[in-house]
Amino acid sequence: MSKLTEIRWHGRGGQGAKTAALLLADVAFSTGMYVQGFPEYGPERMGAPITAYNRISEDKIRVHSNIYEPNYVVVVDESLLESVPVAKGLKKDGAIIINTAKTPEEIKSNYPNYDCRIYTIDAKEISESTLGKYFPNTPMLAAVVKVSKLMDENRFLEEMKHSFEHKFAAKPNVIEGNMNALIMTLRRLDDDK
Amino acid sequence: MSIRERLSGNEAIAFAMKQINPDVVAAFPITPSTEIPQYFSQYVADGQVDTEFVPVESEHSAISACVGSQAAGARTMTATSSCGLALMHEILYIAASNRLPITIAAINRALSGPININADHSDTMGSRDSGWIQIYSENNQEAYDNFIQALKIVEHKDVQLPAMVCQDGFITSHAVENIELIEDAKVKEFVGEYNPECYLLNEKQPMSVGPYDTPSYYLEHKRQQAEGMKNAKIVALEVAKEFEKISGRKYGLFEAYKLEDAEAAIVIINSTAGTAKDAVDKMRNEGKKVGLLKIRLFRPFPAEEIAEALKHVKVLAAMDKTESFSSQGGPLGAEIKAALYHEEKSPKIVNYIYGLGGRDVKVEDISSVYEDLYEILATGVTGETYRYLSVRNQEGK
Structure with missing residues (x-):
């Protein structure tokens, strides 16, 4: 059976949405999938809205276009909800995952046109409490894995640990903080159910 | 390994x-x-x-x-x-x-x-x-x-x-x-x-x-x-x-994809070939005999081999991701037409300019090219041979 999952990331330049898309590609690759992770490049400046994409599949991926009808949309910066049609083309059986302190119900009442499941995660609070700094992409990565069920959660955590150990070999305390951010996000979304 | x-x-x-x-x-x-x-x-x-x-x-x-x-x-x-x-x-x-x-x-x-x-x-x-x-x-x-x-x-x-x-x-x-x-x-x-x-x-x-x-x-x-x-x-x-x-990977002068029995085909270069293969498979599922030829060597241009691979096709689109301002198409179009000129029954050929400056090309864009080719096949009228794909005009902003 062939299964293709398409994900669109919305963020602002400098927030790490592109990095998150590449991290997701990495971790999905590690679990044996075919992956694509790519950014859409426009004028490069801090704070400008940027888009990044993932295709993750059991089969070889040949298509090289942007994604217009994603299964999942990840919004790394809440302020984009006002200015960018983030839910455009989103599949009805898909989901939108938003970095916000608001509840899904509050988002739904503000944006009644979001015709899909809505998940919210306070990546700011999680990031600040686990890493001491605001790096939203780690919690958002865990959130998309949780919601999409792209891979087994334990396998995901295992692979991310490897990846962080490699990336932050010189800063072991950062590894723990990042792992805690992932775990806290997975649990929060458990509680939502 | x-x-x-x-x-x-x-x-x-x-x-x-x-x-x-x-x-x-x-x-x-x-x-x-x-x-x-x-x-x-x-x-x-x-x-x-x-x-x-x-x-x-x-x-x-x-x-x-x-x-x-x-x-x-x-x-x-x-x-x-x-x-x-x-x-x-x-x-x-x-x-x-x-x-x-x-x-x-x-x-x-x-x-x-x-x-x-x-x-x-x-x-x-x-x-x-x-x-x-x-x-x-x-x-x-x-x-x-x-x-x-x-x-x-x-x-x-x-x-x-x-x-x-x-x-x-x-x-x-x-x-x-x-x-x-x-x-x-x-x-x-x-x-x-x-x-x-x-x-x-x-x-x-x-x-x-x-x-x-x-x-x-x-x-x-x-x-x-x-x-x-x-x-x-x-x-x-x-x-x-x-x-x-x-x-273990095979390379030729070009890649022929589902071309053998194709009536309508496109010739294309680089990444859009992958997108186009998805379009070919979709149209094949609908029973349409479509195929594509992907250029590998452009210089030297393997004209004889390409002509041999394309001569049975009835209608053909050469896809140029560049303008040459010749007012009759792009460089790939010119090469393809020249390559097929000596064939007794050359396909009808149109030339599209597409994807300039990073304009995204979707599977549907390529499908629309095949549909245009089938229109030519059905009517027998080639029409304009120098075309732009998915370009906005003044009315349709």
């Missing part, structure tokens, strides 16, 4: 360069090819290669340094894009006419203006008559494979011409995708040592490179150069056969 990895197109090229371990890399950064010398200079700094890395002050200097070092007898390569390749233009001809087998990783990007950093083929198509072999690549895998093969083609004694290995900027250069890498030792054995017959630093055989050529000889020298280019076609196939032995 090949190595399962995930790399962007730029990473794949830098990795191939590392495995090849050339004598000299001279480069100047330009988006979207910058990562190649960036990653490669890290390999140099980490002592993973013993290449002489020459950071220069412009692309004109980069290719000039390449000419100097290759003439001296050193295996030399570089990477560039867009205006960088345009700035090399003068020296491209010097490299080719001096029969210097330099390799460029060309990351396709639109030429200014208006200024634009995204993919189209205006840069390398602007160099198509410079005497360089041109090999185009659909994805990171092909870019990697073609880059390794290019080295063996250019250095072959019957060829001795430089090559550019092209892929689409950002679309594949910056997209991380699965790739099968070949073990270091196999790559090194495949490319071997560079042992030029004649080189400047050979004190036993003094020679001069690039002297004035009078009208008494210039024409003959150009004829010899053209002969080298003709030979490149045969050599490319030999090299592909050898490459298959170490990689």
